[in-house]
Amino acid sequence: MSALRGVAATLIASVTVIASVTVSAIVTLSLSKGAPASAATASEPLLVATPQVLVFVDGNARKVAGAGTLARGFRILGAVADGSVVVAYYDANAATVEAIGRDLSPRAVKKFGVLPIAFIAPSNDGFLAYDGSLLRRYDLHGSLIGQPIAPVGARDAIGFADAIVVITSGRLGIYDRDGRLRHQMVIAADRLVALPGDRFAVTDTRNSEVRVYTTALELKSTLRFPNRQLLAVAAGPDGALAVANGHASCTLPDVEVDVFDDINAQPTARMRTDVGTPVALAVGASGIYVVNAPCRAGDDGFISAFGRDGGAHEIIRNVGTPTGLIPFGAARQ
Secondary structure: OOOOEEEEEEEOOOOOOOOOOOOOEEOOOOOOOOOOOOOOOOOOOEEEEEEOOEEEEEOOOOEEEEOOOOOOEEEEEEOOOOOEEEEEHHHHHHEEEEOOOOOOEEEEEEEOOOOOEEEEEEEEEEEEEEEEOOOEEOOOOOEEEEEEEEOOOOEEEEEEEEEEEEEEEEEEEEEEEEOEEEEEEOOOEEEEEEEEEHHHEEEEEEOEEEEHHHHOOOHHHHHHOOOOOOEEEOOOOOEEEEEEEEEEEOOEEEEEEEEOOHHHHHHHHEEOOOOOOEEEEEOOOOOOEEEEOOOOOOOOEEEEEEEOOOOOOOOEEOOOOOOEEEOOOOOOO
């Protein structure tokens, strides 16, 4: 099938080291913290992924890019140094990776053909691909980097610096570029996100915690959300961390999004309005964005946009059923 094509439309309305770590900071949320004051409206251009297409959002304008009727499962992997965004999707069941410019012009990176790919994951120098047996790292030209690794039952991964962090069933492992397992720990991990400074955040679903580690598995911070479900996590280019937590519901939601400019302190922002069904988050230079799933069959989802201090609430619609997004122009982590 052909690569992404855009249609412009204006729409209105093997050495294993078991980690020994020391807690440097634990943050247990003060749930009585009030909502912050309002701020200027967040208005960054956004690239939004849906199951069938990508949507570029700039104010009331929308540009839609698709790859044909057989394309599905669009996923935004991250921004790169030239300002483009790396995306992955399946085209007639063939995993495809492309870099998308601000004008939605695509650049082919890699197409796997009939080779089955279980998932594509982000890496700061390209992307990762797991075929159910081996996890490989590729650069932005689709060329292999280092040696493949064999994490049995991998569920998610990220690549940054010289490390690959992998979640398997009940464990988290850190591999080097030569495919050697350097560190490992037992954890009920679910989500990963890279942070500046060779750090990453991982959710611990059993203990309702978000932990920040270095690639040497030094524990830098533990953010505790007692008796809360961890629904989504995202990091900004400046290292700010956003966590959606609570119990999602279309009728009686108990969800809030907490934003930490400092992972060793209380949240600098907290949002509770129109965040009841979060499926993804994004942190931009001037805004926090919450992707909400639709509540009824046939309805579209929507994006709640806030200022970095949690104010300036607005709803972004006419984006289909969004599953993820990224502010265009975000710096690469």
